[in-house]
Structures are given as structure tokens and as C-alpha cells.
Amino acid sequence: MNNIKKNYILFVILLISSCAATTPQLQLDGFWVVKPPIVARSTAGYGTIRNTGKVADTLLKVSSDIGFVMMHKTEMNSGMAGMMHMSKMVIEPGSELVFEPMSYHLMFSDMAEHIHQEGETATLIFEFEKSGIIKVTVPIKP
């Protein structure tokens, strides 16, 4: 009986280990939205997604309560800056995807007017292929 119990516990541990090995471990850090001029209807969002897991995951979509969101990348090549629309973004295991000015960024358009109030926050909803939906509340600041 004791052997059966031990084997069961071992099985559960192996199962959990196996799941951890095949599941991305995502960590969203430091996301924020640039507080735009009052008359603006577009702005940008920045932050970092870290994948500390053993397998890759793919960011499929980002949405928000403050406006329509697109994933863009600004590229500088031979004196030229190109802005590309990204339909999806792969985050390899042990790597991070950094959204920052003049690089990957979230572009917000058709924004709500209330975001200009002091202390306002935004809800960002990230949709990943394997990790599913991850919601974060982020500050809107200058």
C-alpha cells in the first residue's frame, strides 16, 4: 500500500515537472502607457515580457480598455527608420521581448478621453498562443 502511495506521489511530481517543461513561464514587467497631449488620439505603450520557461510562446494580440492596440516595430537601417506592423511575436525560452521607444512598441489609437485624468490606469490584455490571456493594469504617465 505504501509503495502504491509512493508511486502515486512520484507520478504526480513527474507530471508537474513534465508540465513545467512544456509550458512557457511568462513575466510581464514595467508596462506603462505614455500620457499623450489632450488633443491626441494616439499614443504608445512600453514594457518587457520575459519567458523564463523551457518552451517558446507567441504573443498573438494585445487589447485595452483605453483604445485600439497594434503591435509595431520601428526599425533603423542605413539612415532609414521603418515602422512595421507585427501580426504576432515569438518569445523564445530564456529570452525577453522589450517594448521601448524606436523599437517594438504598442500603438494605441482611437483612445478614450478619460485617460488624461490624473492617476488614470489602463488595462492591457495580452493573448498568448500557449499561456492564454494575461491581464495587467498599468500606469498612464508622462
Place this chain on the structure above:
Amino acid sequence: MVGVIMLNRIVLISLLFFYNIVLAETLPVLSGVGGNFSAIANGKEIEFSHFKGKVVVLSFGYTNCADICPLTLGYYKRLYNELSAEEQQATKMLFITVDPEYDTSTHLTEFVSHFNKDFIGMTGTRAQIDTIVSLFKAEYNKLSVEAVDTDEIIRRVIQKKIPDNVSKDTAYVYSHTVSLYLIDKDGDTRALLYTGTPIAEFADKIRILINE
């Protein structure tokens, strides 16, 4: 004694002469880039020659631009704050829209004022904007989907067409030149810089032109 004074004057004049040569070599006139134009600023039609006697920093953009343009105006703000009050009075910071249909003068003025009340947003008719863009060897494209050949020293932003499910009034995106034009008191373009230029370095170039 008179000889010593004369010698000092000759040395001083020689130093000033060589100093001016050094300045001219540091910031040579970029012939063929820039010129006089008319546009609307603060609701009034003005000529660029109105700014004669001032050092001008000029860039292109539009208010529905999310990453580059706020970054450029944020850079303008830090650069302007680097200057003394006297240097600020001798300098004009211009932001010219490539989206004049959306960016009315009032709208544009409110947008740039968010960064500093002294900044000047310039709009106009599409023909006026096209003239300015042409004068400065700049480029812009509406709903561009691919890069267009351009001079290496002119930086551009290429944006993809945004999806159809975005409301119409925000659906206009542009590719546009992102160089910062440094223009002297005579209206001649002296340098093409960008937001990666260290603020102190840019401010020094402005001071050189102020003191010419």
C-alpha cells in the same frame, strides 16, 4: 606700447578668422536643402523668412503618430530646456505636419504646446506642405506599405496600413522623414540630426549658430 596693442589686435583678428573657418567646416551649409516657404502657424499665414535672425530646429510629423513624433517632441523639450533663457529666445522649434487635413492649426498648436508653449506647429494646404517637404528633400507617404528609395542622410519612418476595423478618422497613418534640420539665422540648413544625437552636442551646435 602701441606696437604691442597692434600685435594683440592682429592676433585677435586672426583667431576670429580661423575660428569662423573652423565653424564653417564644422557646420557647412547644406546647399539645396531648405528655403523660404509659407505655412499656417497659430492660425495665421506666415513666411519662413519671418524667422530670419533666429536659429531654427525643424522636423516633420503628425499628431496621430504614436512612437516617433511624441519622442521627437519629447527630445525637443529636453533640448530646449538645455538652452539658457537667452538662447531659447534666439531659437525657434518648428514641427511641420504631413497630415494637414487632420492637423488643423488649433489642433496642432494644442498638441505641440503639451511639450512646450514656445514650440510652433505648422500646417497649411496640402500644396503648401508638399512644397515644404520638397524644399527640405524630405518625404512622406500616406498608407505606405513598403519603403521608397531615398537619400541615406534623410531618415524616414515607414508605417503599414492599419486594419480596416479602426474608425475612419484615426485610420490615416504616414511614413515621413524623421531628421531634425538645424537651420541658421540666414535660413540656411547647416546640419541634419536626429533624436539619437546627444542633447548636449545638439545644444552646442545651436550655440555655434547663435554666436555666428
